[in-house]
Amino acid sequence: MITDNRAKPCLVEDFTGYAAALSNVLDAVGAPVVLKRRKRVIIKPNLVNTSPFPVTTHPDMVRALVEYIRRHSKARIVLAEGCGDACRETAEIFACLGYTQLAAEYDLELLDLNRAPLMRMTNPECSFFPEIYLPRAVMSGLLISVAVLKRHSLSQVTLSMKNMLGLAPPSHYQCGGSWKKSALHADMQRAIFELNCYRAPDLAVIDASVGLADYHLGGPVCSPPVNKIVAGFDPVAVDATGAALLNMDWRIIGHIQMAHGRLGHAEVPGE
Numbered sequence: 001m002i003t004d005n006r007a008k009p010c011l012v013e014d015f016t017g018y019a020a021a022l023s024n025v026l027d028a029v030g031a032p033v034v035l036k037r038r039k040r041v042i043i044k045p046n047l048v049n050t051s052p053f054p055v056t057t058h059p060d061m062v063r064a065l066v067e068y069i070r071r072h073s074k075a076r077i078v079l080a081e082g083c084g085d086a087c088r089e090t091a092e093i094f095a096c097l098g099y100t101q102l103a104a105e106y107d108l109e110l111l112d113l114n115r116a117p118l119m120r121m122t123n124p125e126c127s128f129f130p131e132i133y134l135p136r137a138v139m140s141g142l143l144i145s146v147a148v149l150k151r152h153s154l155s156q157v158t159l160s161m162k163n164m165l166g167l168a169p170p171s172h173y174q175c176g177g178s179w180k181k182s183a184l185h186a187d188m189q190r191a192i193f194e195l196n197c198y199r200a201p202d203l204a205v206i207d208a209s210v211g212l213a214d215y216h217l218g219g220p221v222c223s224p225p226v227n228k229i230v231a232g233f234d235p236v237a238v239d240a241t242g243a244a245l246l247n248m249d250w251r252i253i254g255h256i257q258m259a260h261g262r263l264g265h266a267e268v269p270g271e
Contacts, residue, residue, distance in 0.1 A: 007034055010232030010241050012269055015209040018064035021229040022205070026068055029232050031203065035073040040141030042078045042111075044201070046148050046163050048217070049085040050096045054210045055217055057146050059098040061207050065146060066106050079103055080138060082113030082166045084179045090114050111137055114170050114180060121198055128187055129194040133172045138199060145201035145235065149208035149226060149242055150216040154188040156253045157246060158216045159239040160204035161196045161263075168195065189254030193263075196235070196255075200263055204238040206230040208245050222246075236264030244268045 013025035026032075035041070043065060045057035052058075066077060079099055083090040090112040094100045103110045116135035124130060145160040152158040170180040177185070184191040208230055211222035226245050232238045236259045240250035250256040250266045260266040 007233040009234035010237035013229045015227045015229055018060050022064045025229050025231045032072040038075045038142045041075045042080050042141050042143045044080050045146045047081045047093050050093055054148050054212055057148055059102050078109040078111050080111040080113050086178050086180050113167055126194040128190045132198055134167050142202045144203045147206045149206055150212040151214050152216045157243050159242040160201055160235045161239050162192050164195055192255035193258040201235050204235040206242045234264035237267045240266035241268050
């Protein structure tokens with residue numbers, strides 16, 4: 001978590017279009033000061049499969065973020081994802097959802113986290129991941145999680161911390177099934193928390209302009225649309241706020257509860 005005293009843990013902005021809403025909320029949380037001193041920024045969208053928004057991060061959201069970063073920083077920008085679909089490769093999903101074109105337009109690096117060189121880390125305090133393998137490329141630079149507001153069948157919500165599961169390489173964490181990270185199903189809540197103990201997002205953004213009300217891979221959208229953008233430098237606060245927008249109390253969501261006081265503080269604006 002960024003500790004600059006001008007950076008705010010979490011704020012919410014009304015959605016009036018990606019460019020305006022994102023610019024307003026990132027200005028308010030103090031992002032320009034943080035971005036100015038960075039040489040490398042990694043944007044991690046949620047591109048689990050080829051389904052369009054709101055299952056996956058809208059490319060227009062990432063476009064607005066790239067343009068915002070370019071206004072405030074000379075950093076090299078990387079678009080990084082490791083898709084979860086067992087039948088497709090990340091490169092296919094980048095192309096299908098418009099990210100290959102976006103990268104070419106803005107001269108961005110596209111990084112497939114499922115195939116990136118790995119580093120081994122250990123933490124004896126972790127029970128699910130006492131040892132973990134993660135892409136070396138995400139361990140340096142400013143890591144931005146760009147999640148979509150969604151409920152989830154196993155983790156209850158999939159927000160900025162859950163989005164970090166895309167970092168887990170299939171070479172170590174696929175155990176059959178229809179998901180490249182299927183080993184994490186054994187204890188999804190603890191897996192999310194402990195993976196974030198190794199690498200949490202430095203800046204968390206949630207596209208809550210619509211929201212998926214019941215299920216992360218489809219189903220009914222929130223009615224009425226939530227019409228918010230959430231952002232901040234504390235992913236625990238950001239995710240607690242996202243949960244509240246789905247009418248859920250963060251205290252009953254295992255990974256947010258575990259992360260509270262350890263990786264950040266689950267403070268919901270207005271409470």
